[in-house]
Every structure is written in C-alpha cells, then in structure tokens.
Amino acid sequence: MTRILDTSAVLAYFLDELGGEEIGSILLDFESPRCVHSVNWVEIFYKMRERIGEAAAESSVAALRLIKVAVIDIPGENFLRRAADIKNAHPYLFVGRLLRHWLGWMVERRGGDSRQGL
Numbered sequence: 001m002t003r004i005l006d007t008s009a010v011l012a013y014f015l016d017e018l019g020g021e022e023i024g025s026i027l028l029d030f031e032s033p034r035c036v037h038s039v040n041w042v043e044i045f046y047k048m049r050e051r052i053g054e055a056a057a058e059s060s061v062a063a064l065r066l067i068k069v070a071v072i073d074i075p076g077e078n079f080l081r082r083a084a085d086i087k088n089a090h091p092y093l094f095v096g097r098l099l100r101h102w103l104g105w106m107v108e109r110r111g112g113d114s115r116q117g118l
Contacts (some may be wrong), residue, residue: 002033005069007043010036014048014060027067035070 003026013023027034036044041061048057 002035003029004072005034005036005040007040007047010040010044010064011047015051027064027069030067033070034068035072036064038071038073041071 005023005026009019009023009026012018012020013027014020026032044064045057045061048060
C-alpha cells in the first residue's frame with residue numbers, strides 16, 4: 001500500500017514529536033512506496049529550517065531522498081487554486097479533503113477508480 005505523508009507527519013518524525021515513532025516505522029518500511037506531495041515537501045523544508053536551521057533541514061530532506069520517499073505533483077493551476085480554497089475553508093481537514101479532491105481528479109482523468117493503485 002502506498003503511504004502518502006503530510007507535513008505534520010514528517011515533522012513529527014524529524015522533531016521527535018507525538019506520533020513520530022509510528023511515522024518512522026512507515027518511513028523505514030521499504031516494502032511500501034512512500035510519497036510526499038510537492039506542496040508538503042516545500043512546507044516540510046520551510047518549517048524544518050524555521051525550527052532547527054538550514055543545515056539540519058537540508059540533512060532531513062536529504063535523508064528523505066536517500067530512503068526513496070517520492071515527491072509527487074499534480075500539475076495545473078486549477079488544482080492548486082482548488083487546494084488553496086479547500087485549505088482556507090477547512091484548515092483542519094485540509095489533507096483529507098485535498099486527497100479526496102485529488103482522487104476525484106484522477107478518476108476523471110483516467111476514467112476509472114484511481115484507488116486501485118493506492
């Protein structure tokens with residue numbers, strides 16, 4: 001099963017926050033693909049740099065690359081604008097709603113059930 005990680009999950013791991021150990025086991029599960037959306041990748045680096053400095057942030061994202069955490073992207077300004085609208089309307093439910101929106105977009109694009117590959 002593919003694991004899609006959001007910013008708070010990755011930060012919990014690197015900053016030893018609540019839930020970080022569970023995320024560590026996901027990150028080190030090389031049998032399952034792991035990925036982060038490009039928007040979250042930027043946010044991870046930004047927040048890490050803000051909290052622990054640039055060198056440590058660089059090391060952390062380098063570690064994600066080393067363990068083959070993929071960065072995914074969904075091109076198109078419409079998607080990004082919709083993501084911003086969703087986050088403004090539902091800041092605490094953003095990831096779930098964004099994922100549902102993305103899955104719907106993939107169903108329309110592929111003409112089938114996109115969840116088969118997840």
